[in-house]
Amino acid sequence: MKDDIINSFTFKFRLFKQPKKIGDTFEHRSTTYLIIGIENFELLYESVLEVSYICQNIQRNDFKRKVYKPSYQLEFVMRRKYDDSKRIKELMLGNIFEFKGENYKIMEYTKINLEHVDISISFLARPVYPINPKEAKSKYINERKKKLQLEVF
Template sequence: MARKERVITTIKSEFRLFRQPHKIGDVIEVNEKSYLILGIERFTLYGPWLTIWYTCQNLLVTDFVSMKKAYKEPHAVEAYVRLKHDDNRIKLFELGTVHYIKGQAYKIQEYTELLIKGMDIEISFIGRPIHPVDRKEARAKLFSERRKKLQLEIL
């Protein structure tokens, strides 16, 4: 029995540094199959090579149920950072990391674009705001934990 092809798959692509990588929305050919780039999963920069893992849709597979277009969640922001290609701070902008933008903490959820601009790399991403717990709730939690630590009971 033939294996059913998947609609969504990951494709790894390598680019020489300073060559523009594929963008979300581009159609690429891999093994004589057409794939639509839906997103960027992760990337690495090693010497003169930029490696990108893309989330792609196999355009030859048509037997699936169509869903609504995914939108970024409310209050999420799109931001970008531009760094020199050899700047070690590029490694700080991995998925799941927290960064402050205009005094507000945001967690990187998804990459939206990687651009090569001269000797720089521009990383665009969607960030979800991180909100602290309410003050009263935080104080109550702290008090409860201290009480547990001291093994105190209130009668």
């Protein structure tokens, strides 16, 4: 049986019309869904924003699952002009950005707002830390040995 508790839905919005938010509900085929996450977004052309949402069927309550608790994350808000597609693409899930000398990876969107000619994107990001220098040096030496096909006796 297909698990229909969590589903993904995609909506298209004309610019300058607010997209749906986390916590909003909607009906689809006589089933009520709650938006619990933003999966992705794309500016299709200058006047249409396509947003994919993670939704929960709130008419079903016959399941037993653990509630998700995210690891250490910070919330960021970035604002971009709607026609600045190059800088908007920098805000895609999985991308790395720098803030106050630290690197962060974009993990999950929390809100997308349209404010006049700007798109305001809120998202959660987790810090990305390098491995310690001794471990990095050891891995580098091992890789060089493999590449040069050296063996130590």
